[in-house]
Amino acid sequence: MTELRGVGIGLGVAQGPVARMAEPAPAPSDAPSALTAGEETARVTDAVTAVARELEERGAAAGGAAQEVLEAQAMMAEDPTLADEVNTRLAQGKTGEWAVFDAFASFRNQLSAMGGYLGERAADLDDVAQRVIARLRGVAAPGVPDPGYPFVLVAKDLAPADTALLDLDKVLALITTDGGPTSHTAILAREKSIVAIVGATGATGLREGEMVIVDAAAGVVTTEPTTEELDRAQNRAADRAAAASAPITDGALADGTPVPLLANLGNPEGAAEAVALGAEGVGLFRTEFLFLSSSQAPTIEQQRESYTKLLSAFPGKKVVVRVLDAGADKPLAFLNDAHEENPALGLRGIRALRASEDILREQLTALAEADAATEADLWVMAPMVATVEESRYFVDIARDYGIKTAGVMVEVPSSALLADRILADADFASIGTNDLTQYTLAADRLLGSVATFQDPWHPAVLRLIREVGEAGRINGKPVGICGEAAADPLLAVVLVGLGATSLSMAPTAIADVRATLLEHTIDQARAIADAALAADGAASARFAAQQAANR
Structure with missing residues (x-):
C-alpha cells in the first residue's frame, strides 16, 4: 500500500481502477505549407469557428459555472489579437497547424507571466489550441477515455470542456497532478460533487487499471488497498450518501449556535439550485459576469434587471453582493486595460473602481x-480593501446611494491586521480566503509550481482570520467567510472557532459542511482552532485539527 497526497475537494471517498487521460497530441512540425496563405487562412478560420461553437454548445448543455467557463473559452478561441498572430505566421508560409500552435503558445506564455485571473486562462488556452489543431488534422481532440467500465480518471489537469460534461456514471473520481483548490478543475469538480484530489504530484506513477481509493476528505490516494480498506471506504461512501439525503436544516453547531450556510454565486441562474441544496442566502454574488463579456460597461437598467432577478429568489434572506472586482488582472477596456508588470498587486478591486468612479456609482x-x-436583505461589499481610508470611502459612497448594509472584503493582510479599525465603520467583513492565502504566503494562487503554498490551513492565514474574528466580536459586527476554505468541512469548524459568524461556499458543499458542524459545540470548535493555530505549517495544522476533532 502507498499513499499519495494532494488537495481534496469535499468529503467524498471513492474507489476503482485507474484510467489515464491521453497525452496531448504532438506538436506540429515547422515545415512549409503546400497550400497558399489564403487557403490556410480559410482552414484555420473554419476550425476556430467550429471549436468555438462546440464549446458554446457544451456550455449550454452543462449550465452553471461550467457554462461561464466554456463561453469564455469560446471567446478566447475567436480573440482578434490571437487571429492576427496566427495570420502573421500563415503569411510567412506556415501551415495552419503550426501557426495555431506557435501563436497560441506565445500568447499562453504572456498570460502565464501575468498571473492572477489571466494566468489561470493559460491552461484554458492550451485546450483551445489542442482542439483547433485536432480539427485541422481531421482527428478527435484528446479527451476523457472510455475503457468500457467505471473508472478513476487520472490526468495532468482537466480542460473545462471535459470537466463540465464528465459522465458521473463512469467517472468515479478524479485525480490531477497539477492545479490547486481554486483551479477551474477544482471549482467545477466541487460544483458537480465529483470526488476529486488535485495537485497530487505522485499520481504520475499510477498505472492503467490499478485499483485505488480516492479519499478527498483526507486528500489521500491509496494504491494497492487491502480488502479491509476497500470495505471501509465503501461504508464511508454509503454513510455520506445517507447524510446527504437527510432533511435540510439551517446551519448550526451541536450546541445550537447558529452558523448560516450561504451560497457563492456567479450569476442569478444559480439561485434556484442553491436554494434546493439548502443555502440560507447568498454570501458572495460576483457581479463580474455582467462586465467581463462586454466591450462596454452594462447600463444601469441591465444591471438592475440581473440584480432584481437574484434578490427575488431570496425573499427575507441575506444576499451579499460584491461590486465589480476587476482591473489589471481582468482587463476591461472601459475600466483599465493598461499593462502592469505585476497585476495581482496592481490597480484592481476598489482601487480600479475609485479610478473609474462612475462605474461604481x-x-x-x-x-x-x-x-x-x-424583499431580500441586501448587503454590498467592496473587494480588495487594503486600508481604513478605502473602507471609509466605500461605506460613505454606498450610504449616499441608500445601501443599508455596506461592508468590505478582507483579502490582504493589511486589512486583516486593521480589522478592528475597519469594522468601526464598516457594517461587516467577509474574508476571501483564496486571495488572503495568496498574499500572505506570497504565492500566486493560480500557479501550479507554488500550489503547495496555496493552503488556507497555514497558521499564518489562520492567525489573520482570528484577528478579523476578534475585531468582529469587539465591534459587534458579523464576519463571514466566502473563499473556498469554507467548503472544507473540518476547516469550516476551525473558521467558526476563529470567530466566523457565517460561511459561504459552492452550494454542493453545504450538505457536508452542515453535517460536520453538527458534530461539534462552539467550545470544541475553538479548541480545534487552537490546535491548528499551534502548528507550524498547513499540513501539521490540518493533522492537529483532525486529532483534536476526534478526541
Whole structure:
C-alpha cells in the first residue's frame, strides 16, 4: 500500500481502477505549407469557428459555472489579437497547424507571466489550441477515455470542456497532478460533487487499471488497498450518501449556535439550485459576469434587471453582493486595460473602481433600485480593501446611494491586521480566503509550481482570520467567510472557532459542511482552532485539527 497526497475537494471517498487521460497530441512540425496563405487562412478560420461553437454548445448543455467557463473559452478561441498572430505566421508560409500552435503558445506564455485571473486562462488556452489543431488534422481532440467500465480518471489537469460534461456514471473520481483548490478543475469538480484530489504530484506513477481509493476528505490516494480498506471506504461512501439525503436544516453547531450556510454565486441562474441544496442566502454574488463579456460597461437598467432577478429568489434572506472586482488582472477596456508588470498587486478591486468612479456609482444605483423592488436583505461589499481610508470611502459612497448594509472584503493582510479599525465603520467583513492565502504566503494562487503554498490551513492565514474574528466580536459586527476554505468541512469548524459568524461556499458543499458542524459545540470548535493555530505549517495544522476533532 502507498499513499499519495494532494488537495481534496469535499468529503467524498471513492474507489476503482485507474484510467489515464491521453497525452496531448504532438506538436506540429515547422515545415512549409503546400497550400497558399489564403487557403490556410480559410482552414484555420473554419476550425476556430467550429471549436468555438462546440464549446458554446457544451456550455449550454452543462449550465452553471461550467457554462461561464466554456463561453469564455469560446471567446478566447475567436480573440482578434490571437487571429492576427496566427495570420502573421500563415503569411510567412506556415501551415495552419503550426501557426495555431506557435501563436497560441506565445500568447499562453504572456498570460502565464501575468498571473492572477489571466494566468489561470493559460491552461484554458492550451485546450483551445489542442482542439483547433485536432480539427485541422481531421482527428478527435484528446479527451476523457472510455475503457468500457467505471473508472478513476487520472490526468495532468482537466480542460473545462471535459470537466463540465464528465459522465458521473463512469467517472468515479478524479485525480490531477497539477492545479490547486481554486483551479477551474477544482471549482467545477466541487460544483458537480465529483470526488476529486488535485495537485497530487505522485499520481504520475499510477498505472492503467490499478485499483485505488480516492479519499478527498483526507486528500489521500491509496494504491494497492487491502480488502479491509476497500470495505471501509465503501461504508464511508454509503454513510455520506445517507447524510446527504437527510432533511435540510439551517446551519448550526451541536450546541445550537447558529452558523448560516450561504451560497457563492456567479450569476442569478444559480439561485434556484442553491436554494434546493439548502443555502440560507447568498454570501458572495460576483457581479463580474455582467462586465467581463462586454466591450462596454452594462447600463444601469441591465444591471438592475440581473440584480432584481437574484434578490427575488431570496425573499427575507441575506444576499451579499460584491461590486465589480476587476482591473489589471481582468482587463476591461472601459475600466483599465493598461499593462502592469505585476497585476495581482496592481490597480484592481476598489482601487480600479475609485479610478473609474462612475462605474461604481452606476452599480450602486442599480443595486439600490433592485433592493427597493424586492424583499431580500441586501448587503454590498467592496473587494480588495487594503486600508481604513478605502473602507471609509466605500461605506460613505454606498450610504449616499441608500445601501443599508455596506461592508468590505478582507483579502490582504493589511486589512486583516486593521480589522478592528475597519469594522468601526464598516457594517461587516467577509474574508476571501483564496486571495488572503495568496498574499500572505506570497504565492500566486493560480500557479501550479507554488500550489503547495496555496493552503488556507497555514497558521499564518489562520492567525489573520482570528484577528478579523476578534475585531468582529469587539465591534459587534458579523464576519463571514466566502473563499473556498469554507467548503472544507473540518476547516469550516476551525473558521467558526476563529470567530466566523457565517460561511459561504459552492452550494454542493453545504450538505457536508452542515453535517460536520453538527458534530461539534462552539467550545470544541475553538479548541480545534487552537490546535491548528499551534502548528507550524498547513499540513501539521490540518493533522492537529483532525486529532483534536476526534478526541
